[in-house]
Amino acid sequence: MTDKKVKIIGIIQCDFARERCSGFGCMNSFMQRIDAFTKYPKDENIMVVPFNCGGCPGRRISRVASNLIKRAKKKAEIEKDGIVIHLASCIVTDNGHYPTCPHIDYIEKILKRKGLKVKKGSYKSKTATKRREEGLYEPFDWDE
Ligand code: SF4
Numbered sequence: 001m002t003d004k005k006v007k008i009i010g011i012i013q014c015d016f017a018r019e020r021c022s023g024f025g026c027m028n029s030f031m032q033r034i035d036a037f038t039k040y041p042k043d044e045n046i047m048v049v050p051f052n053c054g055g056c057p058g059r060r061i062s063r064v065a066s067n068l069i070k071r072a073k074k075k076a077e078i079e080k081d082g083i084v085i086h087l088a089s090c091i092v093t094d095n096g097h098y099p100t101c102p103h104i105d106y107i108e109k110i111l112k113r114k115g116l117k118v119k120k121g122s123y124k125s126k127t128a129t130k131r132r133e134e135g136l137y138e139p140f141d142w143d144e
Contacts, residue, residue, distance in 0.1 A: 006040060007082035008072055011050040011122055012061065012107070017090035017097035018052045025123035026050065026088055036086060036121035036142055047076075053091070057103040062110050069114065080115050088122040094138035095128045 011026050027050070029035040033042050040046055049068060054060025065085070072078040087108070091101045101107070111118050121142050131137045 005082055006044070006046055006084050007076070007078045008047045008049060008068070008084070009037075009040070010065070010068055010083060010085040010116075011048060011088050012085060012091065013050060013052045013088040014090040014097065014101060015052045015055045015059075017088075021090065021097070023050055025125070026086075029123045035124035036089070036119065053101075053107065058107040058110065061107055062114075065111055065114050065116060069116070081117075084117045084119055085111050086119050086122050089124065089128075092120040093128065093140045094132070095125060096131075100138060 009030065011023075011030075013021070013023060013026070027048065030037045030040075030048055033040055051064050051068075052060075054064075068083065069080045072080070072083060087104065089095060090097050091107070092104060094100050108118050121140070124142070128137060132139060
């Protein structure tokens with residue numbers, strides 16, 4: 001699937017990180033098509049659906065992903081091949097909230113079994129990037 005065909009981006013955020021995060025960074029990165037969102041054309045009408053994982057080990061992801069697939073089809077005639085899920089930076093990177101989520105493989109497996117495409121990353125924090133370069137945080141390969 002080319003990114004031109006993407007109609008919905010679901011951004012899953014870590015439940016614990018979300019306790020102190022408004023989600024602004026991820027949404028802003030998407031709106032500006034920066035960080036992990038550079039490949040999505042600015043002129044495409046893409047809906048963003050953010051949600052949190054529900055706590056370890058991604059408790060509500062299966063149910064919310066199913067709900068998203070069903071609603072997208074019923075309310076907007078969008079098939080699941082038009083949906084991409086981004087695992088937010090608070091999940092996939094070692095960062096200012098916490099180290100990388102220990103359940104990524106499990107979460108990814110759930111989403112892929114539902115036929116959803118998964119990408120890793122969202123907002124790229126300057127502070128975390130600096131700390132990554134300094135070796136304080138684990139390295140991370142961005143899906144760009
Ligand atoms: S550590 Fe992982 S599974 Fe646990 S709350 Fe955060 S994202 Fe969800």
